[in-house]
Amino acid sequence: MEIGDRLRAWLADQLTISAGGGVSEVTVSDLERPPVGQSSDTSLFTASWMKDGVKYSADYVLRAQARARQIFHKPDVIREGRVLEGLYDVADVPVPRTFWFEPDAAVLGTPFFVMEQIKGRVPSGRPSIHAVGWLTELSSTQVAALWDSAMSAMVGVHRVDWRRSHQFLLDGDERTATVEAHLERMVSWYRWTTRDRPFEITDAAVRWLLERAASVRVEAPVLVWGDPRVGNMIFNDNLEVAAAIDWEVASIGPAEVDLAHWLFFDEFTTEAAGIKRLSGWPDRASTIARYREMSGRAVNDLEFFEALDRLFMATTLIRQADIRVEEGLAPSGTRMGHDNIVTQMLARRLNLPVPELSPDYLAHRQNLKPLNDPQGSESPAR
Secondary structure: OOHHHHHHHHHHHHHHHHHOOOEEEEEEEEEEOOOOOOOOEEEEEEEEEEEOOEEEEEEEEEEEOOOOOOOOOOOOHHHHHHHHHHHOOOOOOOOOOEEEEEOOOOOOOOOEEEEEOOOOEOOOOOOOOOOOOHHHHOOHHHHHHHHHHHHHHHHHHHHOOHHHHOHHHHOOOHHHHOHHHHHHHHHHHHHHHHOOOOOHHHHHHHHHHHHHHHHOOOOOOEEEOOOOOHHHEEEOOOOOEEEEOOOOOOEEEOOHHHHHHHHHHHHHOOHHHOOOOOOOOOOHHHHHHHHHHHHOOOOOOHHHHHHHHHHHHHHHHHHHHHHHHHOOOOOOOOOOOOOOHHHHHHHHHOOOOOOOOOHHHHHHHHOOOOOOOOOOOOOOOO
């Protein structure tokens, strides 16, 4: 049975249960996968059905756990869906509504959940949203308004009463929210990714972080998005955030984790790429000041968290390089995972020798084309 047929049969059962019976003539159409996403698989589809003589139709998103090209060593797409479910009634954090969860891999070959499809636009453009894409067509006033709405969404995440809605992210252990535990998970994933192979810059970053973690100061833990950036936000026609997406690395922990990630992508798409930021787009100092103003939080030991985030992003590139080797898209001795823009950024942050960019990495970046799909965004691994 094709995936569309299996999805249709499963969806017919879900719709019937939700409607209390009387559902018939269920169809699934326009099933497609946008060419984005590095870990969980995303598909868009339209469903239609009959109920009491009335025809209904709706557009959905199917978010499935990756079966191949796995980035993280412990993926859990159902957990991601539960994060979204807990956010749905939070006014300051607009997210898609989740409808159904399926933990049984026997249905489609992997666990998945189905959520609503939010219409709008996602800032996308390569090598940078500051050079390519629809943001470049906006006035400086419009750019500033969009940025402010995006920052408000991230601040809204940090205001969530997570003990009411996302306590499950602690897995029953309050220590899960500490800096040390966050770093421990990061290092565990890094070791899994590198498989005991030496990576000069990122290995040095691990040592640097481990030496400093115990002295890092943080305020009370918050719900951490894990991947906050405008490329993970869908905007409406008023340039306001209509939905915040991609929550697979959400956790409970220091707010600085998210701020550091935001600052990483700001630098990655501007200074690190040699690209001038859009007029109206705040610089680093203004971003930190605006976050403090909007959140009312102090920002502590940001240098630590920025190094931690650069290690996170560099690890995704190591994994991406390995995947490219496995697929025959890069030679086995490639230096993509060692010598790239992210490791350059990390080396500068730690005052290490800055590597030259790998020819494989440069060729990969130069061959990329801008995406026009509704979920697209630039990424170091693309």
